[in-house]
Amino acid sequence: MKHGAWRVLPIVVFAIALVGALAFNVALVSRSRNALASTILRNPSTIHSARFHVIAILPDTVDPFFMHLKEGLSEEAEEQDAALQIFYFSPTGAADSGGISGEVLRWFEIALRSKTDGIILFKTAGLDVERLMEAAESAQIPFVPLAMDVSQEWINIGVTGDxxxxxxxxxxxxxxxxxxxxxxxxxxxxxxxxxxxxxxxxxxxxxxxxxxxxxxxxxxxxxxxxxxxxxxxxxxxxxxxxxxxxxxxxxxxxxxxxxxxxxxxxxxxxxxxxxxxxxxxxxxxxxxxxxxxxxxxxxDAVAMGKAGVALAIGQRIGIRAPERISVGYRVIPALGGGL
Structure with missing residues (x-):
């Protein structure tokens, strides 16, 4: 019997040690959680809410001009403390009898319903901007059309190339x-x-x-x-x-x-x-x-994007009126000279 008791003793000691270790770990985890919770309560994380909301409606294309345009829109939106939301449409999409594609009209109506602080739209072939301008004006939402060049219909508003x-x-x-x-x-x-x-x-x-x-x-x-x-x-x-x-x-x-x-x-x-x-x-x-x-x-597509956002926000806060802005260009010279 004595020999049997001695054989059981190490098992009992090991079990006691294991239980003690588990208890210690539970206590340690509990203290860690309490410390983490108290830290969060003392230093709550803050979620930044943008002051403005701007919607841009752009053609879905891999043309590098539009990639740079998006860069300009994003940079100026951050500068103006605005949340930028971009919707894309097919530049070759069929237009309705009023000269507006179904995609563009859908995104535009969403922008109106959301009471956004500004709508920026790039004009492509067959797109009747005048109709959308009137709807935005009626809803009292700043509207900034963008285009490669000045349109013959709207010459006093928007941001264009030259x-x-x-x-x-x-x-x-x-x-x-x-x-x-x-x-x-x-x-x-x-x-x-x-x-x-x-x-x-x-x-x-x-x-x-x-x-x-x-x-x-x-x-x-x-x-x-x-x-x-x-x-x-x-x-x-x-x-x-x-x-x-x-x-x-x-x-x-x-x-x-x-x-x-x-x-x-x-x-x-x-x-x-x-x-x-x-x-x-x-x-x-x-x-x-x-x-x-x-x-x-x-x-300068980047400048076009920046100017579009700045003009929309400026109209929203009442410090700018609708106007036309023309952006320039820069030249990448040849590395090897002429012929």
Whole structure:
């Protein structure tokens, strides 16, 4: 019996130690929880609530211009203490009889019902902005339209680019490389929503205006890019097929720039044709570094986004009236010089 008792004793001791350890751990966890709770009560976390709420309605596209536009919207929203909500619509969506796509109308009505502090809308082809402006005004909500250029219908409100200046800069760069020998082809946007006829396009007029100062230089051809991803390539190929004397191609946007560059590469004409592109992304930058594109005129989409938010909030708090703001551009120069 004594031997049996001695054999049981270590088991009993181990059990007591285990129970003690468990009790100690429970007490330790309890104290930790109490300490954590008291810390939270002494230093409660705060959740920031934005002062304003702004809704932006933008086309769903991978165009680098709109990526930079969103950067500007976000940066200024943070600066203005505004919560930014972005809704996207298909830029090629069907419009109703009033000239507004179902997607845009749905997002716009949500914005009105939410009593947001401002609505920012980018105008694309076929979009009747005037109808939406009237509805926003009736609801007493600031409305800021954005567009690549000034519309013929609304000239005193919104934030726009300046394609005429872009055209002047592009042609000046081409003339600097080619002089009076310049034979220029122009690739225009597929978007005709601003109501301009082909030769009334601001970009075209800007090029035309600059060429007047250089006798001998001329616009040989102009084409609109198509809406497809290869729209820039197709436009460039048509121009070169019909006008093989073209030695400079001026592009309205990144798609046209990349498309024109691809055609020039495919035809083995790198170094024979000057390409003045537009906007900036990794592909455009690569083409400049390789010497395929001589320069790119980057439209200031960030400034457009910032100006749009600032104008909407300014109207909401009563320190600004509706106005039109034009944003500029910057030039990414060629790394390897001219022809």
């Amino acid at each position: 394609s005429a200046s872009q055209g002047r800069e592009a042609s000046a760069l081409a003339l600097g490389m080619l002089g009076a020998a310049a034979r220029i082809g122009i690739i225009l946007s597929s978007d005709t929503s601003l109501g301009y006829a082909f030769y009334e396009e601001p970009f075209y007029r800007g090029v035309e205006e600059t060429l007047k100062s250089k006798q001998g230089a001329a616009i040989v051809a102009a084409e609109r890019e198509e809406e497809s991803i290869l729209g820039g390539e197709d436009a460039c190929a048509r121009m070169l097929a019909e006008h093989p004397d073209i030695n400079a191609i001026l592009c309205i946007d990144a798609k046209a720039t990349i498309g024109a560059a691809q055609v020039v590469i495919d035809r083995g004409m790198v170094g024979q044709i000057v390409i003045i592109g537009a906007d900036e992304n990794s592909e455009v930058n690569r083409l400049i570094e390789k010497g395929v594109v001589q320069a790119s005129i980057v439209r």
